[in-house]
Amino acid sequence: GLGIEEYAKSEYAENNWVTRFLSNSLSGELTPQHEAVAREFLKKKCLIGLLSEKGQSMERFQSYFGWSGESDKIDDCRERQLFLNWAGKNTHSRVEAGSLTYSLFEDHNVFDLRLYEYAKELFEAQSYFFEHKDSN
Numbered sequence: 001g002l003g004i005e006e007y008a009k010s011e012y013a014e015n016n017w018v019t020r021f022l023s024n025s026l027s028g029e030l031t032p033q034h035e036a037v038a039r040e041f042l043k044k045k046c047l048i049g050l051l052s053e054k055g056q057s058m059e060r061f062q063s064y065f066g067w068s069g070e071s072d073k074i075d076d077c078r079e080r081q082l083f084l085n086w087a088g089k090n091t092h093s094r095v096e097a098g099s100l101t102y103s104l105f106e107d108h109n110v111f112d113l114r115l116y117e118y119a120k121e122l123f124e125a126q127s128y129f130f131e132h133k134d135s136n
Contacts, residue, residue: 039115048119
């Protein structure tokens with residue numbers, strides 16, 4: 001198989017997949033208009049959760065979707081899923097910032113990286129809804 005650097009250099013490396021998916025433009029060159037469509041989709045249609053804020057994200061999902069139930073079994077399951085067995089957790093080595101491989105992935109995903117930064121801003125902005133939910 002391909003090593004990570006070979007993958008990053010290959011035609012198989014992802015190219016702004018999230019921006020493409022949200023702007024319905026799975027092939028061809030992306031433009032700032034595609035990014036604007038993806039940003040608007042996130043803003044209008046998505047409740048943002050961040051892996052770096054798993055606990056707070058789960059609390060928001062529970063509140064928004066009306067998921068309830070408290071018991072030791074549910075708490076134990078939530079704890080295992082949020083902090084031990086979450087999807088995406090892996091054992092491969094990290095790609096170091098500033099390395100050639102990192103730069104290749106950055107170059108392939110400029111729009112997605114900006115979209116991620118915007119999603120983090122939305123996560124913060126959406127906190128207002130959850131802080132003031134009970135007063136509505």
